[in-house]
Amino acid sequence: MSFITTKLKALNERQHQHTPELEIKEPSEGSRLVTRFRFDVDQVMRHVRSKIFGQEETLHRLEEMLRIIWSDITESDRPLYVALFLGPTGVGKTEMVRALSEAIYGNPEALCRIDMNTLTQEHYAASLTGAPPGYIGSKEGASLFQIEKIEGSYSKPGIVLFDELEKANDQVIYSLLNVMDNGLMAMTSGDKVINFRNTLIFMTSNLGAREIMDYAHGSLKNSLRKLLWFFRPSNWGRNEQDFLRDFVLKKLEKRFSPEFINRFDDIFVFQWLHQEVLGQILDRNIQSLNHRIQKHGCQLHLKESARKFLIEEGFNKQYGARFLKRAIRRHIEIPLAAQISQRMQGEVSVVFIVRMQDGKLHFAAEKKENPISGKIPSEATNEFIDL
Ligand SMILES: Nc1ncnc2c1ncn2[C@@H]1O[C@H](COP(=O)(O)OP(=O)(O)O)[C@@H](O)[C@H]1O
Numbered sequence: 001m002s003f004i005t006t007k008l009k010a011l012n013e014r015q016h017q018h019t020p021e022l023e024i025k026e027p028s029e030g031s032r033l034v035t036r037f038r039f040d041v042d043q044v045m046r047h048v049r050s051k052i053f054g055q056e057e058t059l060h061r062l063e064e065m066l067r068i069i070w071s072d073i074t075e076s077d078r079p080l081y082v083a084l085f086l087g088p089t090g091v092g093k094t095e096m097v098r099a100l101s102e103a104i105y106g107n108p109e110a111l112c113r114i115d116m117n118t119l120t121q122e123h124y125a126a127s128l129t130g131a132p133p134g135y136i137g138s139k140e141g142a143s144l145f146q147i148e149k150i151e152g153s154y155s156k157p158g159i160v161l162f163d164e165l166e167k168a169n170d171q172v173i174y175s176l177l178n179v180m181d182n183g184l185m186a187m188t189s190g191d192k193v194i195n196f197r198n199t200l201i202f203m204t205s206n207l208g209a210r211e212i213m214d215y216a217h218g219s220l221k222n223s224l225r226k227l228l229w230f231f232r233p234s235n236w237g238r239n240e241q242d243f244l245r246d247f248v249l250k251k252l253e254k255r256f257s258p259e260f261i262n263r264f265d266d267i268f269v270f271q272w273l274h275q276e277v278l279g280q281i282l283d284r285n286i287q288s289l290n291h292r293i294q295k296h297g298c299q300l301h302l303k304e305s306a307r308k309f310l311i312e313e314g315f316n317k318q319y320g321a322r323f324l325k326r327a328i329r330r331h332i333e334i335p336l337a338a339q340i341s342q343r344m345q346g347e348v349s350v351v352f353i354v355r356m357q358d359g360k361l362h363f364a365a366e367k368k369e370n371p372i373s374g375k376i377p378s379e380a381t382n383e384f385i386d387l
């Protein structure tokens with residue numbers, strides 16, 4: 001495939017932001033490394049796993065897939081990978097692709113994201129392939145595709161995310177068939193072809209999310225249906241996640257044609273987030289909040305009682321981790337912002353210890369031992385000690 005390799009070489013030096021810790025070392029002399037790719041699968045996966053919790057099966061498969069790609073043995077006349085992420089809302093489908101982009105490029109926005117909910121009408125297919133000759137915009141070949149991000153570089157794959165697929169018009173979706181098959185999309189103007197052969201293509205869909213929620217909340221009709229599913233001998237020994245999987249895959253078959261579904265390398269049904277996973281997501285969110293308030297000389301430490309409260313408040317099968325984020329905003333960020341602005345005039349280098357007191361979250365400001373070095377008093381470690 002001289003076409004792609006020449007093109008990729010030319011693209012090689014295109015600027016992409018890098019995070020220093022994700023910088024890959026050159027192979028040592030005598031190394032038998034023959035792959036053109038310059039990203040480290042272990043490092044990439046460590047980064048993605050530090051951001052996405054509770055989706056082990058998908059993460060495991062993503063890792064396997066990255067190893068195949070890295071070894072540069074995939075067919076060269078189709079995209080590197082085409083995957084579909086299904087499941088409830090707010091469980092990490094979009095975020096996983098962003099985390100992958102951050103791990104590879106040091107920037108979660110280095111991917112080409114097409115929000116399919118903006119392409120609800122038939123003629124919007126032209127937003128992807130450009131306007132036909134003679135129409136406004138045809139000369140410019142205006143398309144939603146960001147070619148640099150799609151094609152990536154010689155040493156890194158491009159990433160494309162078609163988000164919330166089920167909202168797009170069928171015509172728009174079927175305009176993607178060729179891309180999934182041979183990695184090429186001819187622009188309607190006729191003079192340009194977008195190349196997806198060095199691209200990881202991800203599509204997400206919340207298909208069936210509403211029904212999933214009905215099952216989670218267990219109306220009588222749905223509880224019976226679920227019960228019947230478990231009674232079927234072929235389903236003996238299977239769990240709720242298997243039920244969810246079967247249900248979503250059936251929905252998928254109803255909504256899309258087999259020729260579309262068969263073009264995916266992998267189809268994943270993401271899991272509901274359990275309370276334990278929510279705890280991990282909470283800790284990660286507090287960690288990044290701590291990072292953001294560092295500039296004010298502040299730190300935040302949650303006691304186990306406060307943690308428990310937030311996990312219970314933030315648990316919701318309908319909205320997944322989005323609900324947790326809302327709970328953090330309401331119960332932590334809003335009062336914290338008030339505390340910080342009060343302290344702006346005076347002492348700012350403090351650690352806020354948050355605990356439950358009289359059924360409410362209570363913020364106690366404690367002075368930092370050494371505001372200059374930013375050292376935190378021993379009580380404000382990351383261990384969660386119950387009161
Ligand atoms: N499994 C998860 N691990 C960590 N964070 C998550 C997870 N699921 C959701 N989140 C958080 O919730 C928010 C919404 O998740 P998102 O991936 O956009 O949901 P969806 O599955 O609907 O695409 C994200 O900002 C992300 O930080």
Ligand SMILES: [Mg+2]
Binds near residue numbers: 093094163164204
């Ligand atoms: Mg999403």
